[in-house]
Amino acid sequence: MRHPKFLTSLLTAALGAGLTLSLGAAPAAALPGAASAAAPAVAYAGSAEEAKANQAFFEAVVTSVAKKRAATPGATAVTVVYSAANAPTFRTQIARSAQIWNSSVVNVRLVEGSNADFRYYEGNDSRGSYASTDGHGNGYIFLDYRQNQQYNSTRVTAHETGHVLGLPDHYSGPCSELMSGGGPGTSCTNAYPNAQERARVDQLWRYGLASAFKAG
Numbered sequence: 001m002r003h004p005k006f007l008t009s010l011l012t013a014a015l016g017a018g019l020t021l022s023l024g025a026a027p028a029a030a031l032p033g034a035a036s037a038a039a040p041a042v043a044y045a046g047s048a049e050e051a052k053a054n055q056a057f058f059e060a061v062v063t064s065v066a067k068k069r070a071a072t073p074g075a076t077a078v079t080v081v082y083s084a085a086n087a088p089t090f091r092t093q094i095a096r097s098a099q100i101w102n103s104s105v106v107n108v109r110l111v112e113g114s115n116a117d118f119r120y121y122e123g124n125d126s127r128g129s130y131a132s133t134d135g136h137g138n139g140y141i142f143l144d145y146r147q148n149q150q151y152n153s154t155r156v157t158a159h160e161t162g163h164v165l166g167l168p169d170h171y172s173g174p175c176s177e178l179m180s181g182g183g184p185g186t187s188c189t190n191a192y193p194n195a196q197e198r199a200r201v202d203q204l205w206r207y208g209l210a211s212a213f214k215a216g
Contacts, residue, residue: 053132057118060139061164064117078108078205080164083116090143090157094120097158100191101165104198108165108205118164120157129156131163139164151182152189159191166204167197 065080084094098110118139128147133139141160148156159181163169173180175188178197193201 053130056133057131057139058164058166060133060137061117063137064139068115068117077106080108080110080118081113081116082110082164083114083119084112085119087120087122087143089122089145090120090148090153093143093148093154093157096154097161097191100154100158101161101193101201104193105165105201105205107202110161110164129160131160151186152191154191155189157191158193162193162197162201165201167193167200 061080065078068081069075069078082094082098084091087094095112098112102109118141120141120143122143122145124146125142125144127144129142129144131139131141141157141164143157143160155178159178162179167179169181170177170179171181171183173183175184175190176194178190178193180188
């Protein structure tokens with residue numbers, strides 16, 4: 001969630017509708033090229049570089065899930081495991097975000113645990129919050145301190161987690177649309193996906209991962 005838009009530009013990937021994600025991983029100080037300056041107050045529309053990072057993140061999560069999924073092919077819902085150990089400041093928001101998504105969709109579940117498919121990190125970064133990979137096939141969501149002070153923190157976290165589940169940004173959407181990110185402004189506190197977003201995630205995780213599982 002880049003500032004002031006949730007900086008998570010995504011790539012079109014599957015189901016014709018397109019998958020785009022943005023996650024975060026290690027503290028800014030530990031990430032290559034990460035900046036510690038405060039996020040600039042400018043509109044953001046995404047970039048090709050970020051789109052590639054988001055796509056790489058999604059592929060990393062899918063690959064990780066697919067390998068574990070092979071052991072329980074008959075499971076009704078796909079389980080995606082996350083770790084919040086490196087984002088202690090946002091543990092409450094992360095848990096709430098997982099709860100929101102788990103109550104909103106049926107074909108995928110987010111659970112905290114070891115052997116994580118992706119991780120949350122926290123710190124300062126001029127790019128704001130985002131999703132990406134560490135360059136070694138591991139996905140992560142980075143939560144920026146300043147951005148989470150300016151925007152509703154649970155909305156930021158739920159939005160970024162939406163990218164993990166395959167949803168793209170839609171900056172011009174209304175506050176009722178979770179993936180509109182920072183578009184509606186700092187007064188927007190909605191942290192729930194709307195009906196279209198919920199249906200899209202369920203469709204993706206029911207049908208969209210079959211080929212990915214084969215590759216995994």
